Amino acid sequence: MAKVAVLTNDLQYDLVHKNQERIDAVTEATPAFSGFLNEMRKRGHHIIHLQLINLPDDPNAERYEGRLPSQKGTQGAEIMPVFLDESDILIEKNKDSGFYETDLHERLQALGVDTVLVTGMQGQICVQTTAADAFFRGYNIYIPSDCVVSAQEADKVRALDWLEGYCATVVDSAEILRLLDTEGHLPRKIVKTP
Amino acid sequence: MSTTSFLDQKIVLDHGTGARLSRELVEFVVDVLGDVYTGEMEDSAMLPVPAGNIALTTDSFVVDPPIFGNGDIGKIAVCGTVNDLAVVGAKPEYLTLAMILETGLPLSVLHQVLESVRDTAKEAGVKIVAGDTKVVGVGEADKIFLNTTGVGVFHRAPLRxxxxxxxxxxxxxxxxxxxxxxxxxxxxxxxxxxxxxxxxxxxxxxxxxxxxxxxxxxxxxxxxxxxxxxxxxxxxxxxxxxxxxxxxxxxxxxxxxxxxxxxxxxxxxxxxxxxxxxxxxxxxxxxxxxxxxxxxxxxxxxxxxxxxxxxxxxxxxxxxxxxxxxxxxxxxxxxxxxxxx
The missing domain is CATH 3.90.650.10 (PurM-like C-terminal domain)
Structure with a gap:
């Protein structure tokens, strides 16, 4: 069986509730997204939530009207329960990519994972950067398009185009489940670098 | 003065006041730069003037973050000025090094930057002939800013x-x-x-x-x-x-x-x-x-x-x-x- 992990990004109260556009986009995606996570859990695959923790001394961390959101230990930093299960793994990150100065790579290696499914919010930032980082580390990358959220649909479309063009296979979550059930694995995209 | 004792400290305002801590900081800088630094602690560097023309250029460096992959602000400060001299056809000879340091900068960071200045200057074949250090309060600069002024010598017609x-x-x-x-x-x-x-x-x-x-x-x-x-x-x-x-x-x-x-x-x-x-x-x-x-x-x-x-x-x-x-x-x-x- 394929050694697959689903990576979610930033499904946290503060970050989702930043504005109405984000709330609406997450609300719309939630049934398919949480359902897909449940299906993956049933199949024995790992769900890893990348939890953005903003550091108070990070000058580049985005402030919301002067307030630093998603600080360690706050309710706003918690993963929303609809996406969370007690069997899931949480990894804190302080930057956009889930690999940046975290032990995500080592954890994936220890689990024997060779394929990552990158999901979450927002498509054009954390999903793209985490996928890029995974690509450079040699992972096979899939993007379940209905489990990627952006406040603006145009940003999501552009992000999915970029991911498909450079480093990932972009399909919907139903197709991923079908491939896993019928093929037993997710075929690796052949990326030709010039 | 022991270098290791300095590396655990941070820049304080007194490192720039001209008193004992200033002198110790300058000694630290000179110590790290080693034989790349040829200053004589006079108020000006006194240098032989070649026959013909010299090239003179200056540049300030504020890169964020100051330390990154394959370089840091020290390496850029040497490269930027050396390259500006070389592209007009001059042979880079001398650099000055001026530093503006923010209070709280770890001396270990300054040490790393100075090592880069030294190593890059060696590679480029230039000498650091004069320098200056100023210290400002928190928020009045961002960690470390550098300025280098360079002198090059023309051995042929300049490129224009x-x-x-x-x-x-x-x-x-x-x-x-x-x-x-x-x-x-x-x-x-x-x-x-x-x-x-x-x-x-x-x-x-x-x-x-x-x-x-x-x-x-x-x-x-x-x-x-x-x-x-x-x-x-x-x-x-x-x-x-x-x-x-x-x-x-x-x-x-x-x-x-x-x-x-x-x-x-x-x-x-x-x-x-x-x-x-x-x-x-x-x-x-x-x-x-x-x-x-x-x-x-x-x-x-x-x-x-x-x-x-x-x-x-x-x-x-x-x-x-x-x-x-x-x-x-x-x-x-x-x-x-x-x-x-």
């Missing part, structure tokens, strides 16, 4: 933009965009920082390898492609010589990961700052020799012809895309991205 001629080929000595992508990735944790490193390098050694062909007059002008990127350099030359600069998009040396990151970030690599890339304007008959010389040097292995100076007496830059369409490259009105050098 006005020497560029229609028909000259435009050569880039290396890939563009890496420095900018690396810094942005380090700042935001974008996932490219370990795959795309800064190109920061002293280029006077490579330029020195071109001595024979430069002396023949076939290399008409050179410019290091820094702030504003390739676009700024080409616009500057176009304005200076009054000719359209024409380049081929497919010829541009852009690494795969850099192109990937640039597409993600919405930046155009031709506007991106670099710290180790030359644009050379070369007579057509000398192109093969110049390319062969550049390819033989570690900093020039990816050198390539990207276009030419047209005979059209207008100002502007044109780029032919992969589909054959010709696009005008507009000159940026302002800095697209701050604090890259």
């Amino acid at each position: 933009m006005s020497s560029v001629r229609p028909g000259d080929r435009i050569i880039l000595s290396g890939p563009i965009g890496n420095h900018t992508v690396h810094l942005l990735s380090v700042r935001e944790g974008l996932g490219f920082e370990s795959n795309v490193l800064s190109d920061c390098a002293p280029l006077n050694g490579m330029i020195g390898e071109l001595d024979a062909v430069v002396a023949s007059g076939a290399v008409h002008s050179m410019r290091d492609v820094t702030r504003g990127g390739l676009s700024a350099v080409l616009h500057e030359y176009s304005s200076a010589v009054g000719r359209i600069m024409a380049i081929e998009e497919e010829a541009l040396p852009i690494d795969f990961a850099t192109r990937m990151a640039s597409d993600m970030l919405g930046i155009n690599p031709i506007n991106a700052a670099n710290e180790g890339c030359l644009a050379l304007f070369v007579a057509p008959e000398a192109v093969d020799e110049v390319l062969a010389t550049l390819h033989a040097h570690p900093y020039g292995r990816q050198a390539v012809v990207i276009g030419e100076v047209t005979d059209r007496a207008e100002k502007g830059v044109e780029m032919t895309g992969a589909d054959g369409r010709v696009n005008t490259i507009e000159e940026l009105q302002g800095a697209e991205l701050p604090r890259l050098c």
Whole structure:
């Protein structure tokens, strides 16, 4: 069986509730997204939530009207329960990519994972950067398009185009489940670098 | 004075007041710079003046973050000034080093920066002949700012933009965009920082390898492609010589990961700052020799012809895309991205 992990990004109260556009986009995606996570859990695959923790001394961390959101230990930093299960793994990150100065790579290696499914919010930032980082580390990358959220649909479309063009296979979550059930694995995209 | 005792400390205002802590800091700086520093603690450096002309240039450095992959603010501060001297045909000889330090800067960071200044100055064959240190309060600067002023000596006629001629080929000595992508990735944790490193390098050694062909007059002008990127350099030359600069998009040396990151970030690599890339304007008959010389040097292995100076007496830059369409490259009105050098 394929050694697959689903990576979610930033499904946290503060970050989702930043504005109405984000709330609406997450609300719309939630049934398919949480359902897909449940299906993956049933199949024995790992769900890893990348939890953005903003550091108070990070000058580049985005402030919301002067307030630093998603600080360690706050309710706003918690993963929303609809996406969370007690069997899931949480990894804190302080930057956009889930690999940046975290032990995500080592954890994936220890689990024997060779394929990552990158999901979450927002498509054009954390999903793209985490996928890029995974690509450079040699992972096979899939993007379940209905489990990627952006406040603006145009940003999501552009992000999915970029991911498909450079480093990932972009399909919907139903197709991923079908491939896993019928093929037993997710075929690796052949990326030709010039 | 013990160096290790300093490394556990942080900069305080008294390091800049001229009293004992100031003296100890200066001793620390001199100690780290070693034989690269030739100052005599007089109020001015006293240097032999060569016959003929000198080149003189100055630059300030505020790069954020100050330490990054394949470099730091110390390396950039030497490279930036050395390269500015070398591209006009001068042999870099002397640098000054002025530092503005923010209270709270760990001495270990300063130590690392000074080691880079020392090592890069050694590679470039220049001496640090004078220096200055100022300390400011928290928030009055960001960690560390540097200024270097450089003196170079001309052993031949200077290279000037006005020497560029229609028909000259435009050569880039290396890939563009890496420095900018690396810094942005380090700042935001974008996932490219370990795959795309800064190109920061002293280029006077490579330029020195071109001595024979430069002396023949076939290399008409050179410019290091820094702030504003390739676009700024080409616009500057176009304005200076009054000719359209024409380049081929497919010829541009852009690494795969850099192109990937640039597409993600919405930046155009031709506007991106670099710290180790030359644009050379070369007579057509000398192109093969110049390319062969550049390819033989570690900093020039990816050198390539990207276009030419047209005979059209207008100002502007044109780029032919992969589909054959010709696009005008507009000159940026302002800095697209701050604090890259």
